[in-house]
Amino acid sequence: MSCVGIIDYGVGNLTSVSNMLDYISLKNKVIHLPEQLNSVTHVILPGVGSFKAGMNGLELGGWVDSLKSYALVQQRPILGICLGMQLLASKGYEDGKCKGLSIIPGVVEKIKVDNLRLPHIGWNSVGMDGSRLSLNLRRNPFFYFVHSYHFIPVDQSLITGTVLYEKPMVAILEQGNIFGVQFHPEKSQDAGQQLLLNFCRF
């Protein structure tokens, strides 16, 4: 019987994620302590706000080593959403340099656009034919994005979803049981619901 643990590390709207999981009948709970990782089968790392604030929250909560062990050693399923995905990186460049979790090597940088507005806010379509999260989704589904920074992984083969905003950007990363999505499935109605269901199959 699966149980999704939504990590509370002080940033992000956990309620929305929990509400959607409730709606699609996926057992879930908010977890506040790393010890609770043993009581769940899947983990979601949500997050909105700055990279620094996110890492600060993870460090204060004692999550850094436990999450690395969970994802890289135990290789159990984890989904990073928005800032949650970005924190999986080696480092972020928002407000100066800051170390990330280094679960997926790469950097997080400000989106560079010439003629478009930032933040990148709204619904945009994601090319994700090669992603294991695409089951039962129509091609190039729309998801809701809201961010000014994006993830550039060292290993480009981990990119399984891209979104176009003047230039292509990473929308989905996956490596084994580690998944990261730049968009907010919990704010993307039916497409988001299907994606979360797909994640829970792993």
Next chain:
Amino acid sequence: MLAPRVIPVLLFKNGVLVRSQQFDYYQTTGNPLVQVQRFVDWRADELIYLDITRDNTYSLSESMQVIGSASSRKNHDVEQAKCFIDVVKSVAKHCFIPLTVGGNIRDMEAVQNYIKSGADKVSINTAALNRPEFISEIAREFGSQAIVLSIDYKTVNGRREVYSNGGESPTGWDPVAWAVRAQELGAGEILLNSIDRDGMGMGYDLECTSDVLEAVTIPVIAHGGVGVYKHFLDAFDVGVSAVAAANIFHFTEHSVIKIKDYLSSMGVRVRA
């Protein structure tokens, strides 16, 4: 590419949904929870819920006196009036599209409560005019993307001026200058409301909207004045990121779908 957004605005006063005209109100029937489901099913891109209560009356019978009843017929859909935050909590449970909540947000505690209750963004107006640093404070805690800076303005003697307190108090600010300042302080988006055009069905104020678009680099949401679908098209033509409207969405069933069909047929690549 990023799809232009269509955003219904629901105005909530003393526990009921209302429509407004030049910031004066009539009562309309409407259960906030039923409305959310409708808009989500009809492919609205986001929802904005504004609490425009000016006093603290939340009882239904009192609000009937304050607003004036359109009919004496009992409407079983209208629940016993609740606190706005309770409405937000219930709405957020079923709202799987972004929800912006605003109206009477005066301090950080209110922001925290709404975000905890499920709002994704907060719309602030008067509080930011009274204390502009409030924008930066919210940005530091929740990020700029959580802040929609709402600007109400009217044109008096040919001069555009921002008004606070629900259109009551002139502030001396020019809307374009205030939008620029708000961006500097960390606002994520601008919600630009023309008081003169509100509820008049004559279209958005495209001139002021264009001026604001030119002056800031953050997204701008047009609000106030839509009467026909073409007004949405006109706004996208000048470059807004999103169109918001209240009254038009209360007139016809499935109007979001019809609006998006119209916009699609005119070449605007909205989300289906």
